[in-house]
Amino acid sequence: MNIDKSQLNYSWQEIANLTHETQVDIFGWCSCEEQKQFPYDDCPRKCDDCESEITLTLEAYGNGQLMRIDCPKCGVSYDTNLDPIEGEGN
Numbered sequence: 514m515n516i517d518k519s520q521l522n523y524s525w526q527e528i529a530n531l532t533h534e535t536q537v538d539i540f541g542w543c544s545c546e547e548q549k550q551f552p553y554d555d556c557p558r559k560c561d562d563c564e565s566e567i568t569l570t571l572e573a574y575g576n577g578q579l580m581r582i583d584c585p586k587c588g589v590s591y592d593t594n595l596d597p598i599e600g601e602g603n
């Protein structure tokens with residue numbers, strides 16, 4: 514019998530304790546594939562353009578963090594704001 518694990522109930526705590534591998538196993542995808550965010554330590558960190566390993570740098574930014582992604586090979590560099598407080602105020 515085939516159990517669809519993505520239909521089970523997971524608490525946020527359980528989801529936070531997943532890894533890239535278990536996340537993909539359960540849900541078939543990981544957010545690192547769609548956004549350049551790497552919620553888990555074992556997310557593959559590859560450059561979209563040249564597939565080489567990228568460098569991540571975390572910097573403090575406002576109340577959150579800014580993640581800088583650099584590809585040493587093709588020189589691509591961009592920022593991702595990891596500020597967890599979004600849409601506050603107004």
Ligand SMILES: [Zn+2]
Nearest residue numbers: 533543545556
């Ligand atoms: Zn991932």
Ligand SMILES: [Zn+2]
Nearest residue numbers: 560563584587
């Ligand atoms: Zn590259």
